[in-house]
Amino acid sequence: MIEVENVSKQFEDLEALRDVSLTVHKGSIYGLVGSNGAGKTTMLKLLAGIYRPDAGNLMIDSQPVFENEALKMRTVFIPDNLYFFLNYTIQDMADFYANIYPQWNNQRYLKLANVFNIEVKRRIRTLSKGMQRQVALWLGLALMPDVMILDEPLDGLDPVMRQKVKNLIIQDVAERQMTVIISSHNLRDLEDICDYIGILHQGKMIIQKDLDDLRADVHKIQVAFSGEIPPALLEQTQALYHEQRGSVLILIVRGTYSEIISHMQSFNPAVLDILPLTLEEIFIYEMGDNGYEIKNILY
Template structure:
């Protein structure tokens, strides 16, 4: 299990992470979400041990990550902006990484590159950003880490590469119990692939939950009445978001589908539609709710 407890990170007197805590079990895929500049990349770098935290602890299976190479060998970070020497190629990269990752399977790496139609002998100077990300993701999967960290997962990947690498990641999650933390600006990538999500905001993890539990606890409703809506009709609900336009309303409410429907039916709406919330809707509603409380 990954356990990040009460961590703090400061860059040039600017606090990026503060009282930041996170947990993730083996065999789970977590989507890390947050606005630009929230600290997602910094958090992944801290978890990988690439940069130290100023306060707090980060452990993998109860072993500290920082200053323990044998633990770092079990964690692989795919950065948003892969940095390769222009004259280097994928063959040289995998030979270099094999020095640090004893479980690395070169055969899997070359098989993935073959399916992606990438030449392992071609210099990186001839590769696009998306091609470089494909190489690094293939290397990360071939390393068979216990914890895989991917910043801006699937960014710049074509549909075939996305499907291939998603499939390999899912297979290793099931077969090897690999855990993963993924970030993406395309929340639909995370919603359809992750077991749970965590919201990073105000320098810490504000909320962490399973995707299934979120869908059980939050619902989106569309309402219409034959009279102007009185906002007090929602006073018995925990409201994350509410928009009223005369006789129509849209809301995100906390509660089960059946519970919310039963309470709203008592208000005798002309139209009542209830939907599951998307991850993007949950994300925006939680941020708006936080701003209202400030």
């Protein structure tokens, strides 16, 4: 389990993270979403023990991360910008990790060779960006981590490979209860694998949600009245968003499905529809005033 409490991190005169908290339960996948410069990478590097936080606590399994060798042996961090030693082949790099991590699983490494299908004798730096990313995942998975920290892992992969990687990660989560935190600037990338989503914006965690709860909790409705829209409706409804098109009112409201229906029907609408809501829309409306900004982040 990953617990981050009120973490702040400052780079010179730039405040990268401010008072961020998050929790990732064991065996779940947490998606960290945000635009460029939102602080995702900083957050992940803090979790990987690369940066020391200025304030707050970062714990994995109730132990602080920084300079914690035992913990870091069970953690794999795959950064956005990959680094491989000059002139090293995949095999050289595998040997390097095997020498550092006691739990290196050579069988798995060999087995995964079939999935990734890249010659181990090849020098990594001569590979394409996408292939290098695959090598990083390949080596990372062979380390059999309990915690995997992935910074934009799907970036630069083709759709087939994306799916393959997602499957491999999901498989480890399911089989070994691996805990995963994964970042992306694209919410849609994470929609299908994450249990939790957190949105970072300008160094602050603006929203964190369990995806299942979220979907059940926010609804988009369309109501129309034969005459004037009763003013009491807007007054009595805590709408996240409302838009009026002629006599038709579109509302986004929080609450259970049945509550909303009964509340709306008390105003005797001519038409009452519940419309489908995408994940992006949910976030945008959840954000309220900030939502407008967020719109640009999510797409």
